[in-house]
Amino acid sequence: MIGKERDRWKEKSVDQIKDFISNVYEGEVKNPCPVDRLKALSDTLRRKSCGECVICREGILQLSVLTESITLGSGRDGDIDVISEISEDMSIGSACDYGREVGRIAKKIIDDEREQFERHIKRKRCDALVCKKFITYYVAPETCNGCNQCLETCEPRSIRGGEGLIHIINPDSCTRCGDCVMACKPGAILKTSASVPNLPKEPVPVGSAQLDSIQGSLMSQKRRRRSE
């Protein structure tokens, strides 16, 4: 087995390093969730570290593992401080500009978006609706046309319903793959990181769901929280 080539940033110029990193950054800049953005960035960038200096090799890896854990709902108190400390130490203590540049980017993300990180860790919310662990897919009863397309694309078979019926997604088995969203022509499948509105408990014929009566009789307001 021949190993993959390592990048040797020590032999490269500051500009080459910055160009490389900003390219990676550009690829993620549109990612609306800062936690997921840092996770994606650190996962890509750790794979490119030459691996010789501790703070860069282990620091970016730790950022990657930490942010992934936060996006999966396992964030802990103190994680933000650790991310902040690692980023800062990388930015001042890395052996070369690769680590320093990665540190600066990470530091900027954590400083600018501290609140979003906190919401992920403490409230288990992803306001940008990116972190799958924190979002729930549901079928808006008033928009569903009962075409059954979503049910047919759903691989884990998490959707109940039939032709002409308002479909229902089972949040427990739903993998949040998003395939049903693509399949749904009327755009009835929505996601939320907070509470799910009142929905029918069983598939009912399209048109029979009246928001008022549903609200009153079928479900009470309930905030859904997923922390598992």
Add this chain to the structure above:
Amino acid sequence: MEKISITIDGYSLEVDPGKSILNAALEADLYIPHLCHHPDLPDVGECRLCVVEIEGGGEIRTSCKTQVEDGMVIHTKTEKLNAMRRLSMELMLANHVDDCTTCPKYLKCELQSLIQYLEVSTSRLRRTLNSVPVNTSNPLFVRDLNRCVSCGRCVRACKELRGVDVLDYQMTEDDRVMVDIKNHHSMEEEHCRFCGACVEVCPTGALQDKEGVLKPNLNWDLELVPCKAECPAHTDVPRYIRAIKEGRYQDAIAIIREKAPFPHSLGYVCMAFCESVCRRKEINQSLSIRELKKFAADKDEGLWRERANFKPKTGKRVAVIGSGPAGLTAAYYLTKLGHEVTVFERLPVAGGMLTTGIPKYRLPREAVQEEISEIIRAGVTILTNTPIESLTDLKAKGFDKILLAVGAGKGNRLPIEGADYNNVYENIDFLKGVSLGSSELVGDRVVVLGGGNVAFDCARSAIRLGAKEVVIACLETREAMTASEDEILEGLKEGVKLLNGRTFLRIEGLNDKGTGVRCQEVSSFTFDESGKLQLILKPDSEHVIKADTIIFAAGQKPEIPQDWDVPVKRGNLIATENEIKVIGRNDLFAAGDAVYGTHSVIQAIAAGRKAASVIGQELNGDGDIEDKLTNDVIPSQYLGREEGFLEANRNECMDDCYNDSSACGEAGRCLQCDLRTQITRPKLWIHYKIK
């Protein structure tokens, strides 16, 4: 060069320019934490533990990679620096097995010591350990990468120090970087030289010697060099092997002679304990050390004599009884200590077992004579044909100390019927007779009873005396015989017949002459709790081996005249304190086989050295017998890559001895374990004055 002034944590230092801040601090006994720095390796600044702040610079720098400049004011332990160090350490530990107590390096580990110093735990970080199986696929090292912190010391040791370049940072399938063998090959595929430098510099338990390859020894230099440790005289094997490889033959013989005055004899008959522990045997076969010694001894031009250290005469007199290797070695070193030594030998020739025990086809007498002459030249008086009847009389002749080196010169005769027929010999007497040229010792059919090397010496000597049929009969099975495999094979080749699993009932005979040995076959034997032999006999297996000459080769014991009044213990061995002082006597010492029973020539030499040293001290000297017979040549730490190095097989030296080129080739197989002892052992924080 003019010194420059720097200040580290308030201490003003005058240091040489060009030094790193870290080295300047450490040399001033001022500790700065560090891990990837090693005194013998180039610095790379990877562990980030040695970070410092320089006033006015603003930037945080690694002290190992920053040179001192005049007027620098350096801080090494600010809150920020301590925090950075702790984080770097935590990051390393997150990717490290978190159970120290199961690690073989426990309490000997630089990383563990740093954990203690920095007081870190990893609880606030996520574990990043990528568990991999512990790799034991090479013959000598255990590689547990779960304990590796990628400090890169092994990489630099292998590449920069040794020039072998087996190790490097490698990408894993998951794009993580870890230290591994280049191209994820085996060590053999990358032509590792198994020098052990990587293991030596590893600050953690990631690289270890396989258990059992090195025997624990309080002396680290001996622990790392098993051949030297195992040699009773601690002959510096790798050093003379290297001299042979480099064509410095006079250095080689001088190095051997620093520890033993019988190098040529040893080249023929040494039991070579060194070879049995040679690390090279784990790769293919051990180095042919004894043959190389013989080669070096053959080249001896005596240049070492000029350097042999003779201390001023003391006027003290020592009598040595027995002129075997133990007695003569002691006599030689005692003479060099300035004492007047007389050796008393009861036989007509000096040399003990070297001249009257070991047959001359194994050990040419010229080689022994040459070495005895050298000892006489050093000033030792040897009186042959001079048995000592009374120690008191000897003492009265003005000897301050007496050393008993009488060997184990009395063969054991089994207590069976017929054991005293005229043509029944004891091993020692028989071999002595052969050596001294007695004629008509053997008839046509010779039976040797016993299964050790001495039995083969007797049997093979008998063949050389013209015996037509020579049988070795012994209790043990072929596999359990104590004779060395070489001896057995040579004996068989020369026509010796082996009869294993025999017990001897009696010697049959007529008049005064034995005619055969009545035996019975044994299916197995054990020793009971009291050490008594228990036989299980094959029924109806009694038979007679016809013989004209019968030789007992069932061990030897010392022969101590009753009149000497020397305390003896089991096996007629002289009772001693620390294997040297005769119990209850302050003027009487003992050394060699007479103390510990039959052993090897090299053991006797080591015992003789010890005796000389102890007696030297008893005679109010320092007892320092160490010689420095050649200049120190500091070996190159550089080995370089050498394809075919691991594949090279032992050259068995078929044509009697090596020539220059084959000796060089064989010496080139040495792993040079001693190079590892040259690597500096890093000090831990606890050893620094200012921590």
